Amino acid sequence: MKVTVRVVGHAVEFFPGRKDRYDLEFEGPVTVSGILEKLGVGQALVMAAIIDGKRADFGQRVPDGAEVVLMTPPAGG
Numbered sequence: 001m002k003v004t005v006r007v008v009g010h011a012v013e014f015f016p017g018r019k020d021r022y023d024l025e026f027e028g029p030v031t032v033s034g035i036l037e038k039l040g041v042g043q044a045l046v047m048a049a050i051i052d053g054k055r056a057d058f059g060q061r062v063p064d065g066a067e068v069v070l071m072t073p074p075a076g077g
Contacts, residue, residue: 004022005070006020008072026038031059032051032058032068046071046072049068049069051068
């Protein structure tokens with residue numbers, strides 16, 4: 001299955017290659033947590049996940065062909 005992942009926010013620098021978009025492939029069903037694991041990123045870097053425009057839990061399964069947006073915390077001080 002294929003999933004498009006977009007990363008929004010300043011923590012993009014902690015994602016592989018500092019990219020804000022990934023086209024990932026999985027052998028079978030995957031959750032938001034599974035996507036983070038494949039990217040090597042901890043849940044602490046993600047405030048919210050959105051699957052095809054709807055807020056999702058980390059344990060939610062992602063459908064084939066979905067767009068997953070990972071919202072990272074804004075910079076602050």
